[in-house]
Amino acid sequence: MHTPSYSLVLGIIGCCLGRVVLPKEVRIGFKYSYDTVAQDLETRQRLEFNGRKIKQHSEGTDAYIREFHTSPRLLIWIDRIDWMEYFENPVGTPSLGRSQDILKIENVSIVEVEKVGKGNMGGSLLPFSAGLRAGGQLVQLAESFLENEEVGSGRRPQASRVFISIPHDNDDVVELNNIYQKKSEEPVSFYLHEFINE
Numbered sequence: 001m002h003t004p005s006y007s008l009v010l011g012i013i014g015c016c017l018g019r020v021v022l023p024k025e026v027r028i029g030f031k032y033s034y035d036t037v038a039q040d041l042e043t044r045q046r047l048e049f050n051g052r053k054i055k056q057h058s059e060g061t062d063a064y065i066r067e068f069h070t071s072p073r074l075l076i077w078i079d080r081i082d083w084m085e086y087f088e089n090p091v092g093t094p095s096l097g098r099s100q101d102i103l104k105i106e107n108v109s110i111v112e113v114e115k116v117g118k119g120n121m122g123g124s125l126l127p128f129s130a131g132l133r134a135g136g137q138l139v140q141l142a143e144s145f146l147e148n149e150e151v152g153s154g155r156r157p158q159a160s161r162v163f164i165s166i167p168h169d170n171d172d173v174v175e176l177n178n179i180y181q182k183k184s185e186e187p188v189s190f191y192l193h194e195f196i197n198e
Helices: 006-017 081-088
Strands: 028-033 036-044 047-049 054-056 062-070 073-078 113-115 118-120 125-127 137-147 155-165 173-175 179-182 189-191
Touching: 006 028, 006 073, 006 081, 006 137, 028 189, 118 179, 118 189
Parallel strands: none
Antiparallel strands: 028 073, 036 062, 047 054, 113 179, 118 173, 125 155, 137 155, 179 189
């Protein structure tokens, strides 16, 4: 996939805050880019759910080829100014999905934006609709996951829907509600996602 999912970005934010962040607490926009795609061979520690708890898979580990992005860059916008200190001094170590893909926060700032309704959405993940004119990869994803109360009993997907993952090098202009633009000499457009709260 060309971009991270909203559940992943929500997890990154939660790592910085040191707690689970619920989708209703924040709206998220992001731009993602990378240099190239490479492959690596990894050992996978497989788990299985026995109907009550998650446990080690009965057939053990296996090796598989995994794709990864080199030199990834993730720019995130959120509408929670009161969380700024958690990104300046994160409680946890944010990563891009796997624990070895550690992220470095290079800058945290408050920016002024305006709603524009269209813009370059390269490196974005947009909710797909029939009238949307954008090039990318269609994927069905859960917007977020809800942890079960019992530790080790897994989590439940929330609001599964179809998104379009737009590559960062796609410069086409997309029209969609909730597209904002940063007010600056070099304006950047982004889509601010509102989660469906189930």
